[in-house]
Amino acid sequence: MRKAGGNVGITSIPAWAALETHYQALRDVHLRDLFAQDARRGESLTAEHDGIYLDFSKNRVTRRTIDLLVALAEARGLRDGIEAMFTGHRVNATEDRAVLHVALRAPRDASIRVDGEDVVPKVHAVLERMSRFAERVRQGEWRGFTGQRIRNVVNIGIGGSHLGPEMAYEALRDFADERLEFRFVSNVDGSDISRALRDLHLAQTLFVVSSKTFTTSETLTNARTARQWVLDAMGDPAAVRNHFVAVSANPTEVEAFGIDPQNMFEFWDWVGGRYSVHSAIGLSLMLAIGPEHFRAMLAGARSMDDHFRTAPFERNLPVLLGLLGIWYRNFFGAQTHAVLPYDQRLARFAAYLQQLDMESNGKSVDWAGRPMPVDTAPVVWGEPGTNGQHAFFQMLHQGTTLVPCDFIGTIEPAHGLQEHQDLLMANLFAQTEALAFGKTPEEAQREGVPVEQLAHRVFAGNRPSNTLLIPRLTPYTLGQLIALYEHKVFTQGWIWGVNSFDQWGVELGKALANRILTELQSDDPQLAHDSSTNALIERYRRCRRR
Numbered sequence: 354m355r356k357a358g359g360n361v362g363i364t365s366i367p368a369w370a371a372l373e374t375h376y377q378a379l380r381d382v383h384l385r386d387l388f389a390q391d392a393r394r395g396e397s398l399t400a401e402h403d404g405i406y407l408d409f410s411k412n413r414v415t416r417r418t419i420d421l422l423v424a425l426a427e428a429r430g431l432r433d434g435i436e437a438m439f440t441g442h443r444v445n446a447t448e449d450r451a452v453l454h455v456a457l458r459a460p461r462d463a464s465i466r467v468d469g470e471d472v473v474p475k476v477h478a479v480l481e482r483m484s485r486f487a488e489r490v491r492q493g494e495w496r497g498f499t500g501q502r503i504r505n506v507v508n509i510g511i512g513g514s515h516l517g518p519e520m521a522y523e524a525l526r527d528f529a530d531e532r533l534e535f536r537f538v539s540n541v542d543g544s545d546i547s548r549a550l551r552d553l554h555l556a557q558t559l560f561v562v563s564s565k566t567f568t569t570s571e572t573l574t575n576a577r578t579a580r581q582w583v584l585d586a587m588g589d590p591a592a593v594r595n596h597f598v599a600v601s602a603n604p605t606e607v608e609a610f611g612i613d614p615q616n617m618f619e620f621w622d623w624v625g626g627r628y629s630v631h632s633a634i635g636l637s638l639m640l641a642i643g644p645e646h647f648r649a650m651l652a653g654a655r656s657m658d659d660h661f662r663t664a665p666f667e668r669n670l671p672v673l674l675g676l677l678g679i680w681y682r683n684f685f686g687a688q689t690h691a692v693l694p695y696d697q698r699l700a701r702f703a704a705y706l707q708q709l710d711m712e713s714n715g716k717s718v719d720w721a722g723r724p725m726p727v728d729t730a731p732v733v734w735g736e737p738g739t740n741g742q743h744a745f746f747q748m749l750h751q752g753t754t755l756v757p758c759d760f761i762g763t764i765e766p767a768h769g770l771q772e773h774q775d776l777l778m779a780n781l782f783a784q785t786e787a788l789a790f791g792k793t794p795e796e797a798q799r800e801g802v803p804v805e806q807l808a809h810r811v812f813a814g815n816r817p818s819n820t821l822l823i824p825r826l827t828p829y830t831l832g833q834l835i836a837l838y839e840h841k842v843f844t845q846g847w848i849w850g851v852n853s854f855d856q857w858g859v860e861l862g863k864a865l866a867n868r869i870l871t872e873l874q875s876d877d878p879q880l881a882h883d884s885s886t887n888a889l890i891e892r893y894r895r896c897r898r899r
């Protein structure tokens with residue numbers, strides 16, 4: 354099969370050269386002029402799918418830019434890449450694995466084969482097991498060891514086994530069963546688990562240990578601590594059965610940890626950790642919002658999957674977001690990308706996207722191991738509006754760095770405070786307008802700004818943004834939003850020609866930490882690191898509590 358981005362270096366193809374030339378002509382054109390030249394720009398440079406509206410008119414592009422970017426996607430074989438992913442080809446070439454998070458939301462009657470086996474029935478079988486289990490806990494049938502009803506659920510996981518469920522739980526709390534309390538523990542820093550458990554009654558607490566590999570040291574350390582506390586509280590190893598379930602792709606390690614495989618919910622090596630929120634990794638979320646809402650989230654993601662697979666690139670939301678990202682990263686040299694949800698419920702969305710984007714495309718070699726001739730993943734970051742406006746927006750408006758932004762707004766809130774909502778949305782629209790159009794010295798002077806302050810009080814503008822509007826934040830629309838960004842990341846990775854589905858870059862630090870851990874816990878003076886690391890270890894050893 355063809356690999357990501359074909360075999361020719363991205364900068365050597367005519368589509369890239371055409372974009373270079375076009376960039377030279379457009380780089381100094383102001384958004385003010387682009388809007389002045391086309392009165393309908395704000396309506397025409399938009400795209401919509403199933404209620405999700407994207408306004409990309411406040412980008413430094415013309416229709417021709419989009420055509421050239423689409424031509425780049427075509428030249429890099431994106432259409433084939435999408436088909437390869439959706440049909441179970443091993444697009445994760447370095448790990449020789451299929452990439453099938455889309456199978457997690459495939460309808461029951463679909464068929465997607467990996468090594469000749471249809472994976473869709475397996476997906477639905479696990480979903481049904483999860484649903485039965487979630488209902489038993491929510492109805493109070495699944496009890497703690499001493500017979501008490503489960504009131505607290507603690508998800509223990511990290512990275513993809515944490516960020517997705519935590520983000521989605523925060524987003525969808527309005528749909529959650531209020532009789533249950535949810536906590537998400539990830540950091541190996543003991544303050545995380547001790548704070549999470551401090552006020553919980555362990556006899557009423559269920560731990561969901563989530564780890565694809567079930568070898569991740571942070572998760573296993575936290576899970577061992579939780580297990581010990583449960584054993585101390587209940588005084589009987591049999592209590593583990595009532596208080597611990599696992600979500601994993603590794604039944605052997607789950608059993609070795611002491612969790613009955615009957616209490617394990619499975620997913621598979623063709624689901625990447627950062628793409629796993631729709632798998633059994635979503636169990637804690639399902640416990641919170643219930644199986645029906647969880648299935649609605651899958652349906653939303655499926656709607657975006659179908660759109661990504663079939664819509665023409667110039668109207669394809671994930672493809673457009675991906676192409677615009679490439680335009681800024683590779684032609685304007687933008688180093689970061691801000692994601693700014695004007696919805697407090699999406700407070701963890703940027704953190705979730707950081708892993709999705711940066712762990713996927715933060716690569717400096719292509720799929721064949723050749724050095725990348727162009728930059729790949731930007732630094733993804735962000736905070737909800739309007740909070741960010743009172744923190745870092747100064748830099749977005751007047752700093753020396755170009756930061757393309759995605760603004761995400763929800764039209765209808767879940768609360769009835771319409772005045773708050775109008776103010777929130779007024780701020781969102783105002784920010785995108787201010788970033789794009791700025792304020793000229795003449796405008797500032799007309800407002801009475803004294804000449805000596807003029808330089809400080811003008812806004813250059815021409816700072817690009819996308820605006821995404823969603824009708825309501827529901828399980829369905831959250832599913833759409835997650836799939837939108839998953840496919841944006843795929844689009845970029847495929848066009849750049851990197852493998853978006855491995856993460857070897859996290860291994861070196863892990864291996865060194867294991868070695869240093871032994872050294873921290875021994876008095877052997879022999880240290881063979883660099884002088885800085887040696888001195889830090891020695892200082893810690895001298896001062897640490899014994």
Ligand SMILES: O=P(O)(O)OC[C@H]1O[C@](O)(CO)[C@@H](O)[C@@H]1O
Nearest residue numbers: 512513514564565566569626859
């Ligand atoms: O689910 P696991 O196997 O515990 O891994 C957790 C996370 O660790 C990573 O492997 C990187 O350290 C991520 O890709 C993954 O989401």
